[in-house]
Amino acid sequence: MGSLIDKYIFSFYTVKDQRAKELALPFTESPPIPMLILVFSYITLFNYGPKLMAKRKAFVLKNFMIFYNLLQVLMNTLAAIAALYFLFWKNGFNFKCHPIDTSNDVEYIFTYIYFAFKVIDLFDTVFIVLRKNNKQLSFLHCYHHLMMCCATYTGIMWFPGGSAILLGVLNSFVHSIMYSYFLMTSLNNGKIKNSLWWKKHITHIQLIQFIILTVVYTQTFFAPNCSYPIYLRVVLLSQSVFMLYLFSNFYITAYVKKNK
Numbered sequence: 001m002g003s004l005i006d007k008y009i010f011s012f013y014t015v016k017d018q019r020a021k022e023l024a025l026p027f028t029e030s031p032p033i034p035m036l037i038l039v040f041s042y043i044t045l046f047n048y049g050p051k052l053m054a055k056r057k058a059f060v061l062k063n064f065m066i067f068y069n070l071l072q073v074l075m076n077t078l079a080a081i082a083a084l085y086f087l088f089w090k091n092g093f094n095f096k097c098h099p100i101d102t103s104n105d106v107e108y109i110f111t112y113i114y115f116a117f118k119v120i121d122l123f124d125t126v127f128i129v130l131r132k133n134n135k136q137l138s139f140l141h142c143y144h145h146l147m148m149c150c151a152t153y154t155g156i157m158w159f160p161g162g163s164a165i166l167l168g169v170l171n172s173f174v175h176s177i178m179y180s181y182f183l184m185t186s187l188n189n190g191k192i193k194n195s196l197w198w199k200k201h202i203t204h205i206q207l208i209q210f211i212i213l214t215v216v217y218t219q220t221f222f223a224p225n226c227s228y229p230i231y232l233r234v235v236l237l238s239q240s241v242f243m244l245y246l247f248s249n250f251y252i253t254a255y256v257k258k259n260k
Contacts, residue, residue, distance in 0.1 A: 027119075
């Protein structure tokens with residue numbers, strides 16, 4: 001037990017990215033009490049939120065949802081454009097194997113901003129619970145939100161940048177489209193929800209995203225002298241495949257079987 005505790009302390013105080021120590025940004029504290037509280041609160045909300053709202057009236061959040069969705073569109077669009085410029089066009093991204101560069105502050109800043117976005121994304125669940133749209137509280141919804149938040153947390157603490165940057169860029173691009181759809185529906189009280197031709201294609205884009213990630217992260221295993229940690233490559237690939245499975249299952253249930 002003592003050795004495990006020693007390893008835990010070593011991981012948080014020694015292995016932790018030096019910039020996380022120097023900048024002392026929110027959620028980069030050691031031990032990770034704020035992050036643990038966030039995860040516990042989210043799981044509690046997911047499991048007990050609908051029960052607490054069962055006998056209460058659903059909240060009407062039209063104006064707030066317009067603001068929230070617009071904010072998400074702007075944040076994700078700017079993040080995707082900035083990342084494409086600074087990380088891909090200006091610095092160059094190695095699709096075969098992009099190493100972790102602890103001297104690249106741009107990658108660290110992007111990783112931290114992306115983590116902040118994932119924390120904000122958790123409010124999706126809060127609004128679903130308050131509006132009593134309980135059908136949207138699926139395992140896919142909960143797992144995707146929580147996994148992305150926890151994964152990017154490990155990025156800002158220990159593994160900023162590297163091949164995982166591609167996930168953040170693609171995800172920001174997809175979210176800019178997805179929240180644009182949500183913004184359109186919130187502006188029209190959901191009246192045009194079923195008439196928007198791109199509703200179904202948002203899922204297509206999400207599937208394409210995970211297909212690209214699966215292909216890219218698979219070929220990192222065949223890149224000679226790849227310095228990106230193999231255990232991170234295993235995690236990225238396995239999660240890409242799992243998310244591809246979950247979204248494929250959602251697509252089949254929501255569109256293929258429904259049409260039959």
